[in-house]
Amino acid sequence: MDRARTELLIVAIARLLEGCRTVAVGASSPIPGSAALLARAKSKGALRVLMLGSRRHNAFTDGGRELFDSAAQGRIDAFFLGGGQIDGQANINLVGIGEPPRWQQRFPGSFGSAYLYFLVPRVILFREEHTPRVLVPKVDFISSPGTSVPEVYRPGGPHALVTGRCIFSFDKERCRFSLASIHPGETADSVRAQTGFDYDEGATVLQTMAPEPGNLELLRGRVADEVAETYPRFAASLLGRKAA
């Protein structure tokens, strides 16, 4: 992925975080992490970031359980999840393609998804690869379901799916994605052709808003410096940060 596309995604995800008070970011998530730090920089102190893997931007002191315990209490407003497969009902699969126990392709595992997807109100699904291989009609394994029956305690769930081609919003009532905007270089048809599941689409399809100059300035300056503590290679190669 090139720098312009990376910046577009970061700025777009940061917009999805507006209004949040506390945003947590999991391990190995440089683009969501950058978006959270950009949203914090824009919020002038109103938004708090807890980024796993960071020393400076992670205030947890009670060990691995603290993120999960605080999420169950409603203290975390937004979190990010991905998936080796994501389907049209927003079910996510982080375990494998094929069938257990041997799988055709085994992924690392579900991490905290089977829990945080239920408890964090604004879960943003992020997967850069947007192909029929990833965005499938039905996942082979449900690490965590996109929706639940009414009697299941579930204050959280999917808010949007951001890919390298577009942004989908998710309608919990209808249990369906809807195309919210397409990135430069894509058309409604090209997105449809690369998506393995069905989704809703308006009569006119919006373009994902280009990064505003002020946002780019923040991202390339303060945010790139902050990101570099946890993701030095990412900050150098994809945010163009020069080593101090």
Added chain:
Amino acid sequence: MSAMEILSLDTLAARVTPGSLLAIPPDYSGVSMAATRALVARGVKDLRVLCVPTSGVQIDILIGAGLVAELEAAAVTLGELGLAPRFTAAIKAGSLAMRDTTCPAVHAALQASEKGVPFLPLRGLIGSDILAQRGDWKLADNPFATADDPIVFLPAIQPDVALFHVTRADRDGNVWIGRRRELATMAHAAKRSLVTAEEIVDFSLLDDETTAAGVLPGLYVEAVAEAPRGAWPLGLQDLYPADDAELARYAEAARTEAGFRAWLDGFLGRRSAA
């Protein structure tokens, strides 16, 4: 329980017996790679390993060396270096019994052991194939609710051994863990904790009130062994960073069985040099 002991690295590792349920921390937390090397050298078989709640290079080495019969983990990955190659190969070969879980379920099951209660309930999980695969978890009703409130009950997990690495230990077995509190959860829950330390100091780590809360007391620690740079090639808190070049060499080499064996020979060879 007998008094805390200070042992040699090999004697400490020998306390991990075949078939043990072994709890290990995630790569960023305080992994005893020194003891991992000693376990591989001894060839301890049929380990059942619980990752608290994930692991990377440590579990990949233990699996590649043929020490692991069963594994419970929320994820196994080398992070930015990609999939854990020996784990992936063992799954494909069907030589590893894998139990998938989710991070908070590992923490909660250990917290149940900490409290000495048989189970803890946990939110989430309902409708996932993780729950569908777990015959040992129970979908139950919240006994206090007036309306329907299904919730998952997780049985307590009591590891036989918790094994980890810290910056310092003292002669009473008090060990400094700082904010890596998952090490405390592991140690509280386990029957025995075996700890390697960068250094063993002659004063009590509990003497200074400003740092005492970051100490896991010797009450939970069966034995300590000194192991300088004992987390290498992983990093340890503020003391040293991960050796990215060595980890990249591992990720590349371990893509094949022969490459893994060659890397492992080098790793084991560092025993005498260390």
